[in-house]
Amino acid sequence: MRISIPLSAFVAAIVGFGGTLAIVIAAAKAVGATQIETASWVTALCLAMAIESLWLSWRTKMPIITAWSTPGLALIAASSGFSMGEAVGAFIVTGILLIATGLFKPLTRLIARIPASVASGMLAGILVSFATNAVKAIPVDPWLILPLIAAFFVIRLFNPALSVLAVLVGGGLAAFLTGRVGGLPTPELSTLTLVAPHFSVTALIGLALPLYLVTMASQNLSGLAVLRAAGYHPEPGPLIGVTGLFSLLTAPLGASTTNLAAISAAICTGPDVHPDPAERWKTGPFYALAYLVFALFGASLVAIFAVLPQSLIVLVAGLALMAPLANALSIALKEEGERMAATVTFAATASGLTLFGVGAAFWGLVAGLIVLFLEMLKKR
Numbered sequence: 431m432r433i434s435i436p437l438s439a440f441v442a443a444i445v446g447f448g449g450t451l452a453i454v455i456a457a458a459k460a461v462g463a464t465q466i467e468t469a470s471w472v473t474a475l476c477l478a479m480a481i482e483s484l485w486l487s488w489r490t491k492m493p494i495i496t497a498w499s500t501p502g503l504a505l506i507a508a509s510s511g512f513s514m515g516e517a518v519g520a521f522i523v524t525g526i527l528l529i530a531t532g533l534f535k536p537l538t539r540l541i542a543r544i545p546a547s548v549a550s551g552m553l554a555g556i557l558v559s560f561a562t563n564a565v566k567a568i569p570v571d572p573w574l575i576l577p578l579i580a581a582f583f584v585i586r587l588f589n590p591a592l593s594v595l596a597v598l599v600g601g602g603l604a605a606f607l608t609g610r611v612g613g614l615p616t617p618e619l620s621t622l623t624l625v626a627p628h629f630s631v632t633a634l635i636g637l638a639l640p641l642y643l644v645t646m647a648s649q650n651l652s653g654l655a656v657l658r659a660a661g662y663h664p665e666p667g668p669l670i671g672v673t674g675l676f677s678l679l680t681a682p683l684g685a686s687t688t689n690l691a692a693i694s695a696a697i698c699t700g701p702d703v704h705p706d707p708a709e710r711w712k713t714g715p716f717y718a719l720a721y722l723v724f725a726l727f728g729a730s731l732v733a734i735f736a737v738l739p740q741s742l743i744v745l746v747a748g749l750a751l752m753a754p755l756a757n758a759l760s761i762a763l764k765e766e767g768e769r770m771a772a773t774v775t776f777a778a779t780a781s782g783l784t785l786f787g788v789g790a791a792f793w794g795l796v797a798g799l800i801v802l803f804l805e806m807l808k809k810r
Contacts, residue, residue: 434703439713442495442697443720447476449594450500452747453560455735457506457686461517465736467684469729470623474685476725478676480718482688486672487714492662493698495717496673497691501648502641504751505556505791506686511784512637514684515628520638522627524687525678527642532671541646547762548798549647551772554758555779555794556644557751564748567741574604575745582749594750601742602734615733620726625684636784640791645687646670648758653690660699661707771802 454475458468479496486494506517531537568575578601586593605611650670657664669690677687698713724731735743762772775798783790 432704432709435709435712436716438698438703439716440720442691442694442713443717443724445592445595445697446497446691446694447721447724448598449750450498450503451731451735452598452743453500453503453507453750454498454686455732455743456560456747457503458684460507460509461512461514463514463517463684465732466621466623467514467625469620469732470625471684471686472732473620473622473725473728474680474683475688476721476728478680478685478688480721480725482673482676483714483721484718486669487711487718490664491708491711492657492664493660493695493703493710493713494657494664494669495653495691495695495698495714496688497649497694499641499645499649499687499689500751501553501556501644501754502687502689504560505640505644506637507747508556508559508782508790509637510782512633513628515626516630516633517637517686518625518681518684519627519629520633520641521681521686522678523629523634523638524642524645525674525676525681527638528645528674528677528687528689529671530674531646532667532669532674535667538646538666538670541643542651544643544647544799545765545768545771545802546647547765547768547772548775548795548802549643550758550761551775551798552640552779552791552794553644553648554755554762555776555781556791557755557758558776558780559782560748560751561755562748564745564752567744567748570741571610571739574601574608574610574739575741578604578742578745579749590753594746597749598746601746602738605739605742610739611737613737615730615737617727617730618733620728620730622683624682627682636792640795641687643795644791645689648754649689649692652692653695656692656695656699657690660710662699767805768802771798771805774798774801 458471475498482496578597582593582597585596654666673689703710763769775794778797779790779794783793
């Protein structure tokens with residue numbers, strides 16, 4: 431077996447985990463999760479991704495890589511007014527919706543029919559606050575933040591995939607060496623904690639539905655596109671259904687949605703992994719192994735994040751979402767005839783509007799679809 435197979439898998443796992451763990455922490459804080467609940471959240475996500483990637487890659491003999499929903503986590507982190515119990519209830523509903531999508535092809539087609547401009551406008555509206563918060567972190571600790579920003583943009587010229595991870599590791603070391611961190615926590619093994627779900631109409635409409643839509647439109651459809659670009663043509667239903675099933679099973683442990691990966695999958699599906707496409711599925715088991723290790727030490731990793739400067743966490747989250755934000759904006763404004771609808775979606779989502787207890791992502795999507803409908807009526 432070529433060394434490039436396990437190497438690609440481990441790089442994908444490390445980049446995916448280290449580059450976006452800060453967003454998981456931010457999401458957990460937004461819904462009031464305790465450190466124990468946050469550790470369970472991370473551990474359950476890692477276990478779900480390990481089992482999904484191992485099973486789907488072995489079953490299909492294709493490099494099927496899964497990930498946590500980074501846009502979905504950003505949506506949760508940008509929300510307000512929801513408890514951890516309501517979040518778990520929303521995760522359960524989202525898992526059920528993903529299972530239904532996997533079982534019924536018309537649902538997949540229906541989600542695919544949401545205009546890319548409107549879906550991307552909603553995603554950009556969710557992500558933009560993270561980018562602006564990263565900039566706002568500069569005056570809080572300029573001597574730490576400014577050099578890290580400079581390092582990020584220099585490193586990404588040579589290796590975009592590792593640039594965020596480099597900032598996280600470098601920033602953590604700098605914070606420790608300069609006395610910004612009081613002391614490192616004692617290493618401990620992870621534990622799983624059950625969280626009682628609470629179902630409410632506001633969480634269903636304001637959290638579960640937007641989480642489902644952003645996971646499908648921004649993650650699952652993109653993940654399928656990456657696989658097709660690499661020459662693989664799996665049946666979408668079973669893949670989405672399996673990720674929905676594990677999202678449902680891990681939701682009571684505090685875990686948010688898992689889905690098909692896009693960026694991590696791109697690392698594991700190209701010719702650099704192996705010249706023979708039929709051999710690339712073996713990245714799945716190695717990727718799963720990496721996430722089993724992350725699951726084992728999830729509690730320690732969450733504890734380390736808890737003692738790092740908040741400005742560093744905000745910076746890492748913002749930098750990790752810069753590329754997805756740029757991509758979302760470019761897609762949102764690509765079609766000239768849909769730019770107004772995309773802009774309205776972006777503005778409404780970015781505003782943070784809460785109406786009748788329902789969050790901005792839902793209203794942004796509704797507003798964009800209404801504007802698009804009016805534009806279509808005008809053309810008729």
